[in-house]
Amino acid sequence: MSERIPLHNLSFKERVDRDLNDPALRHNFREAMDFLMDKRKGRFTDDHQLQLLRDRGSSIRKRALSKLPDLLEQLESKLRENGIRVHWAETPEEANSIVLDIARHHGAKTMIKGKSMVSEETELNEFLEHNGVEAIEADMGEFILQLAEDKPSHIVMPAIHKTKEDIARLFEQNLDDCEYTEDVDTLIQSARKELRRRFHAADIGLTGVNFMVAETGSLVLVENEGNGRMATTVPKVHIAMTGIEKVIERLDDLPPLLTLLTNSATGQPVTTYVNMISSPRKQDEDGPEEVHLVLLDNGRTIPYADEEMRQTLQCIRCAACMNHCPVYTRLGGHAYGTTYPGPIGSILSPHLLGLEETKDLPSASSLCGACGEVCPVRIPIPDLLRRLRHEGVRKLKKDEAPVIRGHGAKYTHTEKAAWLSWSKLYSSPAMYRTFALSATLLRGLTPSKMKGWTDYRTSPKPAKKSLHSLVKQYRKQQDQYSEKQAGDKG
Amino acid sequence: MSIDARNRILSRLRAGIGDSKPRTTADDCGDVAHYDWSQEEKVRHFTDAMTAVKTEVHQTTASHWPVLLQLLLREKQLKKLLVSPARETGQALQHVDEIDQVSIPENPRDLKDELFFDIDASLTTCRGAIAETGSLVLWPDHEEPRAMSLVPPVHFALLRASDIHNTLTDVMKAEGWADGMPTNALLISGPSKTADIARILAYGAHGPRELIVLLIAN
Numbered sequence: 103m104s105e106r107i108p109l110h111n112l113s114f115k116e117r118v119d120r121d122l123n124d125p126a127l128r129h130n131f132r133e134a135m136d137f138l139m140d141k142r143k144g145r146f147t148d149d150h151q152l153q154l155l156r157d158r159g160s161s162i163r164k165r166a167l168s169k170l171p172d173l174l175e176q177l178e179s180k181l182r183e184n185g186i187r188v189h190w191a192e193t194p195e196e197a198n199s200i201v202l203d204i205a206r207h208h209g210a211k212t213m214i215k216g217k218s219m220v221s222e223e224t225e226l227n228e229f230l231e232h233n234g235v236e237a238i239e240a241d242m243g244e245f246i247l248q249l250a251e252d253k254p255s256h257i258v259m260p261a262i263h264k265t266k267e268d269i270a271r272l273f274e275q276n277l278d279d280c281e282y283t284e285d286v287d288t289l290i291q292s293a294r295k296e297l298r299r300r301f302h303a304a305d306i307g308l309t310g311v312n313f314m315v316a317e318t319g320s321l322v323l324v325e326n327e328g329n330g331r332m333a334t335t336v337p338k339v340h341i342a343m344t345g346i347e348k349v350i351e352r353l354d355d356l357p358p359l360l361t362l363l364t365n366s367a368t369g370q371p372v373t374t375y376v377n378m379i380s381s382p383r384k385q386d387e388d389g390p391e392e393v394h395l396v397l398l399d400n401g402r403t404i405p406y407a408d409e410e411m412r413q414t415l416q417c418i419r420c421a422a423c424m425n426h427c428p429v430y431t432r433l434g435g436h437a438y439g440t441t442y443p444g445p446i447g448s449i450l451s452p453h454l455l456g457l458e459e460t461k462d463l464p465s466a467s468s469l470c471g472a473c474g475e476v477c478p479v480r481i482p483i484p485d486l487l488r489r490l491r492h493e494g495v496r497k498l499k500k501d502e503a504p505v506i507r508g509h510g511a512k513y514t515h516t517e518k519a520a521w522l523s524w525s526k527l528y529s530s531p532a533m534y535r536t537f538a539l540s541a542t543l544l545r546g547l548t549p550s551k552m553k554g555w556t557d558y559r560t561s562p563k564p565a566k567k568s569l570h571s572l573v574k575q576y577r578k579q580q581d582q583y584s585e586k587q588a589g590d591k592g
Numbered sequence: 593m594s595i596d597a598r599n600r601i602l603s604r605l606r607a608g609i610g611d612s613k614p615r616t617t618a619d620d621c622g623d624v625a626h627y628d629w630s631q632e633e634k635v636r637h638f639t640d641a642m643t644a645v646k647t648e649v650h651q652t653t654a655s656h657w658p659v660l661l662q663l664l665l666r667e668k669q670l671k672k673l674l675v676s677p678a679r680e681t682g683q684a685l686q687h688v689d690e691i692d693q694v695s696i697p698e699n700p701r702d703l704k705d706e707l708f709f710d711i712d713a714s715l716t717t718c719r720g721a722i723a724e725t726g727s728l729v730l731w732p733d734h735e736e737p738r739a740m741s742l743v744p745p746v747h748f749a750l751l752r753a754s755d756i757h758n759t760l761t762d763v764m765k766a767e768g769w770a771d772g773m774p775t776n777a778l779l780i781s782g783p784s785k786t787a788d789i790a791r792i793l794a795y796g797a798h799g800p801r802e803l804i805v806l807l808i809a810n
Contacts, residue, residue, distance in 0.1 A: 137791055157622025165615040171605040172614075190598035200594065242797055243788035259788065266790045290786060290794040297798065302708050318773045328742060328784040328799025335738045335776075336704075346601065352617075353770040357760040358624045368787075371641060372725035375799070376779035384775055386734035388700045399601045407608030 114462040117437040127263055131434045134262045138425040141369025142476070159362045160480035162355045163416035170406065173316040173349045174397070180319025184381040186393045194224035197398045201226060201308065201341055204394055205235045208339055210305035214297075216323070216330035217241035218310030219257055219419065220343050220398055223441045223454065226308075237308070238300050240329040245293055249276045255435030257442060258367050258421040263434055297329070307333030307390065311344040312418070313359060314395075317352045321395065323377040324363060326370075331377050340379075340390040346397050347406075347415040359418060362478035366420040401454040401507070408505045410489060414449050416479045421446075423473035423483060429466055438463065445473035449486040457494055457508030464490035538568040627724065627758040631810070634723040634756045639807070641726025645782035646795060648804040657806045658684055661715065661748060662691060664804060670746055674707070674714040678735040681715050681750055700737035707739055713746035720755040720763055727779040728805070729763055738776050747800040749780075752808045 112120065121127055146152045166173060178188045191197035197220075205213060213230060215221065215237055227237040227248070239248040243261035247254060249272045254260030261269075266284045273292055274282040280292045309330050313322040321342050323330045334340045350356065364370045383389035405411035424430040424444025435443035440451040440460065448463040464487045473483040494512035498504060527533050541564045548563045555562070567575075629637060639649045652660050665673065675682040676696045685691060694711055697703055716736050720729040728749055732738040741747050757763040760779070764770065769777070784799030795801045 134791060151625060154623040155625075158620065158624060159622070161615075161620040161622060165617070165619065168609075168612060169614040171602045171609070174602065174605075189594050190601055191594070192597045192601060196594075196597060240798065241788070242786045246788065259791070261788055262791075264790075266792070269789050286789045286792040287794050289789055290797055294796065294798060298708060301798075302704070317770055320773050320777075326784070327786045327788075327797035329797070331738070331742050331778075332798050335742060346605075353764060353773075354761060357764070360760070361624070372727055372779065372781045374645070374780065374782050374785055376727075376781075378773065378777040379775070380773040380777070381775045386699060387732075387775055388734075388737035388739050389775060397601075399597075399604075403601060403604040403608060406605055407610070409610070409612055412608075 112439075114437070114439060114466075117439055118433060118466075121433050121437045126265070127434055128432060130263055130265065131431055134256075134259070135425050135431040138259075138368065138421075142366055142422060142425070143369075145365045145369045145371065155358060155362060156478055156480055158358045159418075159478050160416065162350060162359060163418070163479045164413075166350045166355070167347065167406070167412055167415055169351070170347070170349065173351055174346060177314055177316040177319060177349050180316065181395060184319045186319065186321075186381060186395055189394060189396045190399075191396055192399045194398070194400055197224045197343065197396050197400075198226050198229040200394075200396050201343070202230065202233055202235065204339065204341060205230070205306060208305060210235060210339070212236045212238060212300070212304045213306045213308050213341075214238050214240050214300055214304035214333050214337065215244070216307070216309035216325070216333040217244055217260070218308065218343055219254075219441060220310055220345055221308065222254060223400065224343075224398065226343075238297075238304070240297050240301065240333060241325075242290065242293060242327060242329075245297065246272060249273075253436065254441075255443065256421060256424065257419055257444075263436070301332045301336050304333075304337045306339045306341060307335075307337040308341045308343060309333050311342045311348055311395075312363065313356060314344070314349045315351075315353050315356060316349055318380060320353070320378050320380045321393075322356060322360075323379070324360065324373045324375070325377070326374040328375060331375055334377060334379055335389055338390055339392045339394070340382075341394045341396065342379075343396045343398065345402055346399055347402055347417075359479075363418050363420050366422040366476065366478040401456075404506060405450075405453045411449075411453070411486060411505065413481050414446075414453065414486060416481050417446055417450070418479055419446075420478055422476040422478065426472040426476045428468060428470060428472070433466075438466070445483045445487070446481075449481075449483055449490060452490055452506060452508070457490070457506055457511040459508070461494055461508070461511040464488075464494060535570075538570060542566060542568055542571075624761065625724070625759075629723060629758055631753065631756075634758065635753050635807070635809075637723040638721055638726055638756050641724070642782065642803075642805060645726065645785075646803075647726070647782050648802070649807055650805065651807050651809055654808050657750065657808060658688055660806060661685075662688065664748070665691060665713065668713075668746065668802075670712040672711045672713070673748075674703075674711050674740060674744060676716070676735045676740075679717050681717055685715075696735060696737065696740070700734060700739070703739075707743045711744045713748060714740045714744040715748040715750065716741050718749050718751045718755065720757055720767075721751055722758070722760055722763060722779070723756050724759045725779075725781055727760070727781040730778040730780060731774040732776050732778065733774070738778075741778070741780060742799050745796065745800055746802045746804065747780075747783075748804045748806060750806050750808070752810070754810050 189200045230237045239245045246261040255263045270284050273280045311321045312324045382393045405414045430444040452460045469484050545564045550561050674694045718728045783795045783803045784797045785795050786797040
């Protein structure tokens with residue numbers, strides 16, 4: 103798979119074509135998504151309980167967002183009080199520079215990383231590498247991708263598109279004393295050994311954050327492997343990096359969200375580790391002597407300003423929407439071309455990157471509704487997809503401010519004209535009848551090739567008779583029949 | 593730069609709130625699961641959830657556990673055991689010469705190299721546990737540092753059945769966590785694991801490959 107062309111060089115359609123025509127990839131994703139859906143279903147056996155829990159999760163996130171600026175200030179002052187330094191970044195570049203400055207201040211040469219999707223969003227590794235700091239991914243999935251110079255295709259299971267055999271070859275080529283083996287235990291132990299050395303030597307640990315608690319000034323990290331705990335325990339500096347929307351108000355808001363997150367993501371009642379960090383080490387303790395939090399905006403304030411689109415920010419990154427999405431299952435994550443793939447990516451990425459770059463994403467959905475049904479915090483993803491489609495083709499009214507960057511990016515005069523004629527035609531009975539009549543009479547003239555349509559389908563030839571005329575004919579026959587019956591009786 | 597960024601982000605958010613009203617907990621709807629478990633049921637739920645994720649749970653007593661520990665160490669061929677001399681664990685093992693014990697030093701950070709490359713197992717106490725999810729609750733400190741339950745390949749944990757709560761919410765409420773969180777609060781629910789290679793579960797990814805709970809009945 104290493105011969106894959108970098109994502110950004112291909113258009114959306116080209117990426118879709120490439121991945122739909124990769125049977126191994128499609129097989130991997132189908133199996134993996136079936137597995138994850140079953141795991142979730144096996145945990146949520148009482149539907150009534152589940153719906154109540156989703157209501158609670160949604161309430162907690164909505165409440166936090168309703169006072170987000172106040173909570174961020176409360177969080178900041180609590181963290182400061184606890185000794186954690188807080189940095190704010192409007193753009194990915196700013197966030198990366200903050201991290202680099204901390205590294206330079208400590209003369210750090212290596213940074214060991216727990217899983218952080220926000221650091222993928224800012225392309226931190228490439229930036230650090232470029233500036234002479236080695237970033238080492240320690241999450242097993244991310245570690246594999248770093249060796250393969252590849253990108254995550256799923257936000258919870260980043261290397262889900264790699265087979266055992268791919269990984270066996272990668273480890274054989276890249277790790278010391280690692281012979282080719284498809285035994286997963288042996289592979290994991292080889293990686294563990296390599297990464298232990300790295301943890302032992304690293305100057306800085308960098309991680310993401312799952313939840314930030316404003317009330318207590320706590321950073322909560324959820325994981326199974328222990329790489330997050332290692333990165334926040336062993337190096338003398340810990341940098342946490344996350345989006346501004348991840349804050350919750352109270353400590354007792356945490357348990358329901360944890361339950362929703364782990365059960366929805368991987369069907370686990372809880373992950374192996376829930377790691378709550380509220381300060382740097384105190385005297386005689388172990389752990390980092392400095393803890394930093396980098397808060398990133400990168401476009402999140404844009405959907406915030408619109409009450410409907412603000413719901414996008416309720417997301418707790420469980421990935422249940424992608425696991426249940428028929429489009430994601432067939433495509434995998436790379437075709438989307440964005441850090442966050444799948445349904446949540448299609449409603450979030452347009453805000454982070456602007457609609458010009460992402461105009462195809464809101465349409466990359468069948469609107470089947472599965473994502474909205476499983477979302478643990480009840481984000482109405484299908485409604486938001488439709489809203490973004492609308493914003494993509496809508497012309498702004500006079501003096502109207504756009505609600506998204508790249509507003510109207512999909513607007514074309516042809517499409518606008520086509521819909522205008524359509525609505526005229528369908529709202530005038532006389533015109534509609536004339537159209538139906540001519541379509542049936544002239545059906546012989548239907549072209550056999552129609553761009554886009556006939557590549558995969560036969561040409562849509564109108565029927566000999568329209569439904570209207572068939573119904574008319576049927577009614578006439580019925581009437582004649584009843585009249586005959588009445589006549590016979592008489 | 594960061595101060596300007598902070599102020600701009602906050603003012604964008606404030607402008608973005610518009611007419612929408614802040615919500616309070618009174619607006620919350622829905623509910624979480626509640627349990628009314630007896631002591632016996634708590635132990636059973638805790639044990640079931642823990643063993644489901646490959647944790648060993650051994651029921652024992654306050655006087656017998658050192659003997660059980662010794663047996664388990666021998667059976668698993670583990671030699672060096674890390675213990676805290678300041679805790680009941682270290683004190684109970686003080687005169688058990690059959691176990692090769694390493695004590696947590698005055699400054700736990702002095703132990704780094706030995707911890708990474710030399711120690712086979714650790715024994716910690718627990719602050720409590722959660723029956724619903726099968727989780728141990730730890731608040732590491734200088735006597736039992738964070739790395740102690742993380743770096744050695746095998747982690748033994750001594751738990752009293754009376755310290756098992758129903759849910760995380762119950763523990764937080766009962767102990768008033770919201771009034772003051774420690775440097776690090778941890779839930780540990782099984783040995784370290786990963787399914788990142790082809791969804792095949794493997795244990796001992798970065799943390800302990802085995803978690804063994806010595807559960808002291810009341």
